[in-house]
Amino acid sequence: MNPLTRKVNIRRYSIPLLLLLLTTCGTVAAVSYIVLSFNINVTVQTNPKVTFWQWNPGVKANTFDYSVNIFPSIKTIDENATYGIFCDDTVNHDCQLRISNIVTASNIDRLYIKIYNSTATVYEQTWTSPLPTPPTTFESFTVAAGQKYSVWLEITGSSGASGTSTITFEMKVLNP
Numbered sequence: 001m002n003p004l005t006r007k008v009n010i011r012r013y014s015i016p017l018l019l020l021l022l023t024t025c026g027t028v029a030a031v032s033y034i035v036l037s038f039n040i041n042v043t044v045q046t047n048p049k050v051t052f053w054q055w056n057p058g059v060k061a062n063t064f065d066y067s068v069n070i071f072p073s074i075k076t077i078d079e080n081a082t083y084g085i086f087c088d089d090t091v092n093h094d095c096q097l098r099i100s101n102i103v104t105a106s107n108i109d110r111l112y113i114k115i116y117n118s119t120a121t122v123y124e125q126t127w128t129s130p131l132p133t134p135p136t137t138f139e140s141f142t143v144a145a146g147q148k149y150s151v152w153l154e155i156t157g158s159s160g161a162s163g164t165s166t167i168t169f170e171m172k173v174l175n176p
Helices: 017-030
Strands: 007-010 013-016 050-054 059-061 075-078 083-087 093-103 108-116 121-128 139-143 148-157 166-173
Touching: 050 166, 093 108, 093 121, 108 166, 121 139
Parallel strands: none
Antiparallel strands: 007 013, 050 059, 050 083, 075 148, 083 148, 093 139, 093 166, 108 121, 108 148
């Protein structure tokens, strides 16, 4: 007689030996696992190679807040915001920009941004009413080594604009 088909009696029950072995092995296999690990060493840097640049007093910044007054049905233009973009490296860097959030988008009919210096415009984008639901897709541009760029903003208020709005831009720097 085949030993695997032999019945094992447990109390009043008769269980085939093969079923008993498979159940026991399956239970043991289900609780075994292996843990693998790896280490990452991180070094804190003050700023990446591409940063925002505060024109006065001439310092790098990783973030900034900027306020501007807008008026119903009027285009407000700021040709050189208080902050620009600076590539503090000996090589060009790829960057990406998007709108990540707009509070009270109904106040704005048109939003235009340009990143430029005396030799090149590296990024331009226009959004019109209805403004897209953030976050918008990242749009790519390249900043040149050692160059500083101004930020040009145009914001046209809607005819019924009131209160305040906040527009949040995100800039992603590739290979910072």
